[in-house]
Amino acid sequence: MDVFEALADPTRREIVAMLAAGERNAGDIAGRFPIAGPSVSRHLKVLRESGVIAYRQEATSRIYRLEPQSLSEARQWMDAVLDATKARFDRLGAHLDEMKRREEDDG
Amino acid sequence: MDVFEALADPTRREIVAMLAAGERNAGDIAGRFPIAGPSVSRHLKVLRESGVIAYRQEATSRIYRLEPQSLSEARQWMDAVLDATKARFDRLGAHLDEMKRREEDDG
DNA sequence: CGGCTAATTAGCTAACACGCTAGATAATCG
DNA sequence: CGATTATCTAGCGTGTTAGCTAATTAGCCG
Numbered sequence A, B: 001m002d003v004f005e006a007l008a009d010p011t012r013r014e015i016v017a018m019l020a021a022g023e024r025n026a027g028d029i030a031g032r033f034p035i036a037g038p039s040v041s042r043h044l045k046v047l048r049e050s051g052v053i054a055y056r057q058e059a060t061s062r063i064y065r066l067e068p069q070s071l072s073e074a075r076q077w078m079d080a081v082l083d084a085t086k087a088r089f090d091r092l093g094a095h096l097d098e099m100k101r102r103e104e105d106d107g
Numbered sequence C: 001c002g003g004c005t006a007a008t009t010a011g012c013t014a015a016c017a018c019g020c021t022a023g024a025t026a027a028t029c030g
Numbered sequence D: 001c002g003a004t005t006a007t008c009t010a011g012c013g014t015g016t017t018a019g020c021t022a023a024t025t026a027g028c029c030g
Helices: A003-007 A010-021 A026-031 A037-049 A068-106 B003-007 B010-021 B026-031 B037-049 B068-106
Strands: A053-058 A061-066 B053-058 B061-066
Touching: A003 A010, A003 A068, A003 B003, A010 A037, A010 A053, A010 A061, A010 B068, A026 A037, A026 A061, A037 A053, A068 B010, A068 B068, B003 B010, B003 B068, B010 B026, B010 B037, B010 B053, B010 B061, B026 B037, B026 B061, B037 B053
Parallel strands: none
Antiparallel strands: A053 A061, B053 B061
């Protein structure tokens, strides 16, 4: 349930980036990393449990896909933080502009 | 240098959210958490080293602020992933629409 | 300089995360 | 059903991290 924790690991971010390009089965994913299969499998589990990915069974294969909603929520958090920060700067800028204007008016 | 790792810890995310509302000194930040001061200090260090926050010295206080650029980069990564995913779905939708249209044309 | 306040670093413990190998599970195919 | 393929879970070793308390550094003020 914690997307940011799931994305903290670089291998998991690579998996996410791979799945952004399209679905893949577990073996295909594992084959693209220099680490052992079970290690990748554990990463897939973390991503699954945090809701970042999901899979469907196809014969003996698990075909994984991205589940964009969870990532969207994480992005919304960032948007809120960045928007609030930007809003503060905008207010500061307006404030400074006004100070400058008054200074010019006065003399 | 790893923003996602820095954001993996919930305490650190709270610190970030706090700083989105405005600057604060270290003691003020620490006072809002139920954990000991040094523990917060260590979190601040992680956030500093990942470029998420910065501070200026003011008398004996360190006044911390958000450094939005690093967060922006993280968000850009998410945007890229989500955009790629959405684009795939859009193409799929167009494909299905076309199949449907041809079917109707053929009767 | 000596005392004061603010914040950090040092050093410890307990918990967790990532890697590995070996064994278990699940679904398919002859 | 037995063999095969694909994937996961179990269990272990090691390194890292989060928390704590105690000691240290950094900057100010009389």
